[in-house]
Amino acid sequence: MRQLAITLALGMALSACSAEQLTRGYVPEEDRLAEVKAGISDRASVEELLGSPSSMGTFEDKTWYYITRRTEKLAFFDENMKDQLILAIVFDDAGVVSDVRRYSLEDVQEIEPVERVTPTRGREMTVFEQLLGNIGRFSRNTGAEN
Numbered sequence: 001m002r003q004l005a006i007t008l009a010l011g012m013a014l015s016a017c018s019a020e021q022l023t024r025g026y027v028p029e030e031d032r033l034a035e036v037k038a039g040i041s042d043r044a045s046v047e048e049l050l051g052s053p054s055s056m057g058t059f060e061d062k063t064w065y066y067i068t069r070r071t072e073k074l075a076f077f078d079e080n081m082k083d084q085l086i087l088a089i090v091f092d093d094a095g096v097v098s099d100v101r102r103y104s105l106e107d108v109q110e111i112e113p114v115e116r117v118t119p120t121r122g123r124e125m126t127v128f129e130q131l132l133g134n135i136g137r138f139s140r141n142t143g144a145e146n
Contacts, residue, residue, distance in 0.1 A: 025054055025068035027085050033100070036089065041097045046089060053089075064089045081105065 028050040035041075035049055046064070053064035066087040071079040086103040125133065 019072045019074045021070065021072050021082075022079070023068065023070045025066075026051070027066050027068045027087050033087070036097055036100060038097050038099060043091060043095045046097065050089075062091050062093075064091070084108070 032049050036046055041049075050066065054067040055065040057063040057065075066089075068085050069081060070083040071081050073079045084103075084105045088099075088101040088103065089097060090099040090101065092098040
């Protein structure tokens with residue numbers, strides 16, 4: 001009985017450490033994508049064939065993005081990206097497809113954010129100045145006559 005309990009506990013502990021694979025997003029199948037023709041297909045036909053995009057261009061809606069990511073998460077660790085596919089459909093000013101682009105995990109470029117601090121006016125107060133700064137600033141008399 002004791003060996004069975006130990007085996008079950010060990011099995012549960014090992015299964016908790018197994019990697020969880022998650023797939024998020026949507027990229028259309030190749031046969032549907034083959035029907036999107038540059039110079040012929042427009043926004044309405046693309047949406048009918050592929051569905052609404054995952055995202056659109058930030059400053060203009062000339063590019064539609066269909067995005068899918070496959071990640072793996074082990075126990076409490078951060079997710080690790082295993083695969084990514086981005087399909088970008090670019091429209092011209094008339095709303096007709098001008099280009100279809102594919103981006104994968106190999107096309108990802110690492111960026112290093114600039115860490116700057118915006119200066120503020122005045123001076124920085126210590127913790128004690130903040131805690132004790134209001135002592136004596138307020139009176140007990142709230143202005144209401146009793």
